[in-house]
Amino acid sequence: MIFIHLFITFFKIGLFGFGGGYAMLSMIQGEVVTRHAWITAQEFTDIVAISQMTPGPIGINSATYIGYTATGSVWGSALATFALVLPSFIVMLILFRFFMKYHDNPHVKDTFATLRPAVIGLIASAALILMTAENFGSPSADDSQFLYSILIFAVVFIANFVFKINAILLIVLAGTAGYILY
Amino acid sequence: MILLQLFGTFFRIGLFTIGGGYAMVPIIEEALVDKKGWISRDDFVDTLALSQSASGILAVNISIVTGYRIAALPGAISAALGTVMPSFLIILIIAMFFTRFSENAVVERIFKGIRPAVVALIAAPVFRLGKSAKVNLRNLWIPVVAALLIWLLDFSPIWIVLIAGGGGYLYGLIQRKRGVR
Numbered sequence: 001m002i003f004i005h006l007f008i009t010f011f012k013i014g015l016f017g018f019g020g021g022y023a024m025l026s027m028i029q030g031e032v033v034t035r036h037a038w039i040t041a042q043e044f045t046d047i048v049a050i051s052q053m054t055p056g057p058i059g060i061n062s063a064t065y066i067g068y069t070a071t072g073s074v075w076g077s078a079l080a081t082f083a084l085v086l087p088s089f090i091v092m093l094i095l096f097r098f099f100m101k102y103h104d105n106p107h108v109k110d111t112f113a114t115l116r117p118a119v120i121g122l123i124a125s126a127a128l129i130l131m132t133a134e135n136f137g138s139p140s141a142d143d144s145q146f147l148y149s150i151l152i153f154a155v156v157f158i159a160n161f162v163f164k165i166n167a168i169l170l171i172v173l174a175g176t177a178g179y180i181l182y
Numbered sequence: 183m184i185l186l187q188l189f190g191t192f193f194r195i196g197l198f199t200i201g202g203g204y205a206m207v208p209i210i211e212e213a214l215v216d217k218k219g220w221i222s223r224d225d226f227v228d229t230l231a232l233s234q235s236a237s238g239i240l241a242v243n244i245s246i247v248t249g250y251r252i253a254a255l256p257g258a259i260s261a262a263l264g265t266v267m268p269s270f271l272i273i274l275i276i277a278m279f280f281t282r283f284s285e286n287a288v289v290e291r292i293f294k295g296i297r298p299a300v301v302a303l304i305a306a307p308v309f310r311l312g313k314s315a316k317v318n319l320r321n322l323w324i325p326v327v328a329a330l331l332i333w334l335l336d337f338s339p340i341w342i343v344l345i346a347g348g349g350g351y352l353y354g355l356i357q358r359k360r361g362v363r
Contacts, residue, residue: 054269065276088242092233115346
């Protein structure tokens with residue numbers, strides 16, 4: 001029974017969750033903490049913290065974690081994750097086939113002419129939203145962390161944008177720098 | 183063979199994406215456009231636009247469209263599996279064994295270094311993809327206004343997608359009616 005509920009809940013989150021991981025979080029919280037009480041609010045906060053520290057999309061991380069905690073089994077994890085991803089397959093394949101069929105249509109061209117620049121704005125906003133005290137430290141709380149963060153930001157930006165240095169290598173180097181500096 | 187390559191490439195991408203879907207953008211761009219040459223930068227921008235117009239997880243949406251472009255449905259499944267697998271395995275291990283993972287001092291130190299780097303890696307494609315998205319002096323206001331509305335006024339990205347797409351459609355309609363094109 002819980003497996004059916006788990007499937008329906010995460011399918012719903014995948015189908016109606018717009019606006020990326022953090023926007024999806026409030027929806028996940030409403031369903032799994034408030035509605036079904038599969039995990040406590042404290043556990044939910046733990047998942048968010050873990051998701052910020054581990055790789056992968058935050059939605060997948062939550063589904064995997066909650067699936068396991070709610071059922072105590074690996075199958076719960078697999079089912080919740082599958083249910084979350086399934087709507088993406090349906091929606092994206094329909095959208096993509098529609099796009100391929102009609103991308104020479106003048107109306108579709110007009111739509112994409114303004115949509116493409118807006119998408120660049122969306123990425124810019126993601127970077128701006130993440131420039132917070134949680135990610136950079138703040139000059140009032142800890143001078144050195146703030147300074148180091150700005151330095152890491154500048155070096156990584158230039159290394160990637162100007163010198164085209166591999167993004168994964170830069171993440172590993174930044175992690176190493178963090179381990180040494182703090 | 184191509185399916186295995188797709189799975190492997192997206193597995194690597196999933197493994198090193200910390201900080202959500204947007205952090206994946208530079209890594210996917212680098213792997214698929216620059217290194218493998220599987221899709222062009224223009225196609226990549228279209229994939230991004232489609233992925234952001236839909237619900238669901240951005241990273242998964244991008245992998246489904248890219249996989250589908252390269253090897254149809256089996257490609258989409260391989261790419262999505264690759265994206266999901268690393269976080270699935272890591273979180274499963276954490277859920278089973280280390281519930282107090284985030285309080286680990288060493289982990290916290292490493293992540294203090296990684297977080298600003300991730301933000302820089304999200305900022306870089308803004309400038310790199312601008313050209314493929316055909317941003318010029320005449321439409322520069324679109325990304326600027328979109329970014330400011332989301333950042334400062336908490337606009338949901340879905341509204342930006344709807345308004346930007348709908349606006350372009352209407353603008354084209356009016357231009358055609360006036361006989362400009």
